[in-house]
Amino acid sequence: MSGNYKSVFDIIGPIMIGPSSSHTAGAVAIGRAANRIFGGIPEDITIHYYESFAQTHKGHGTDYAIISGILGFEPDDKRVPDALDIAHEQGIKIKFIEEAGDSPIDHPNTAVCELRKGDREIIVSGCSIGGGTIEIRDIKMDGFHIKPKGPLPILLVQSENGGNSENLSDKLQKINTINHHAQYDAPGKGIMYEYDLENRLKQKDLSQLASKDTKMVYL
Template identity: 65%
Template sequence: MKNNYKSVFDIIGPVMIGPSSSHTAGAVKIGRVANKLFGMVPPKVTVHYYGSFAQTHRGHGTDYAIAAGLLGFSPDDSRVPSAPMIARQRGIDLRFVEEEGESPIHHPNTAILQMTGDKTRVTVAGCSIGGGIIEIRAISLDGVDILPAGPLPIVIFRDYSKQMANALAVNTDLEEKAPFTRRQVLRVDDCDIYVYDIKKPMQPATIAYFEKKYPAAICL
C-alpha cells in the first residue's frame, strides 16, 4: 500500500525500546490494537508469525513486543523486554507459532493474533511496514470478518440498538473531528458494525471524546 507515511519522522521511527522499529515497536503496536479490540488483556493468545517475523522474531524482540502490546504497554515502556514474564505472572496463556509459506495478508512482517476468552473470540491480522508504522488488514470479532483498508487510524462502532440515529451521530462527529476516507457497514444478527478508515492521525483528546461519548466505539 502507498502513502502510508505521514512525515519523514514516521520513516525514522518512534521513541521505543529496541532493537528494531519494524520488528519491535511495530509489534508492540499490533499487540496494543489486539488489546483494544478484545477490550481487555486476553487470557489466551496464539500468535502466528509469517515471513521475516517467523524467521527473526527471537533475535529482534518481537515476542516480548507483542506481549507488551497485549498488556497495554507503549513502545517506550521500560517493561517491554520483561513482558512475556509479566504475562505469565498474570496467568496469560501466550504461544508463538512460526508459520511457513506466504502471509495471508501479503506482507513479510505479519503477525496474526488469535485471542479467546470465556465468551469472546477475536483475531487480528497486522503487519509492520517499517518505522514503527503498522497496518491492520483483517479483523474477526466473534466470527464477523472485517477488512479495513490497512493504515491506521480505524474506528469501529458496534450499534446494538440498530437505530440509524446512532450511526448518523457517529458519522457527523467523525466528519467534524476525524474525517474518514471510507465507511463499511456490516449487518449481523445482534448489531450493526460500522468501520471507518480515518484520513489523518487522531489526537488523544479526540480519541477520548469518541470513546467517552460512544462506549461501543473502538478507536485504533
C-alpha cells in the same frame, strides 16, 4: 503513493527499546491494537508468524514485543524486554507458531493474533510496514469479520440498535477526513461501522463521538 506515513514522527521516531522498529516497535503496536480490540488482557494468546516475522522473530525480540503490546505497554516502556515473564506470572498462556506459508494478508512482516478469555475470542491480523508503522488488515470480533484497508487510524463503532451512522459520519467529517467507510452485520450484535481516517483523533473528539448505545474501538 501509499500515504501510510502521515506524520514526521512516523519517520523521526518512535522513541523505542531496540533492536528493530518493524519487528519490535511495530510488533508492540500490533499487540496494542489487539489489546484495544479485545478490550483488556486475555487469558490465552496464540500468535501466528509469517515470512520475515516467522524467520526472525526470536532475533528481533518480536515475542516479548507483541506480548508487551497485548499487555498494553508503550514501545519505550522499560518492561518491554520482560513482557513474557510478566505475562507468565499473570498466568497467561502463550503460544507462538511459525507458519511456513505466505502471509494471509500479503505482507512479509505479518502476525495473526488470537486472544481468548472464557468463551470470547478475537483474531487480529496486522503487518509491520517499517519504522514502527503498522497496518491492521483483518479483524474477527464478536461475530463481525472486518476488513480494513490497513493504514491507521481506524475507528470501529458497534451499534446494537443499528442507528446513528449518518450522525456519526457527519460528526467525523467535520473534524477529520474519512478515507474509507464500511459497515458489517452480525446476527444479534447489531452493526459495526468502520472508518479509516486520514488524521489522528484527539481524546476530546473521541469522548464527544462516544454515546451510550455504542461501543467504540479506536486504533
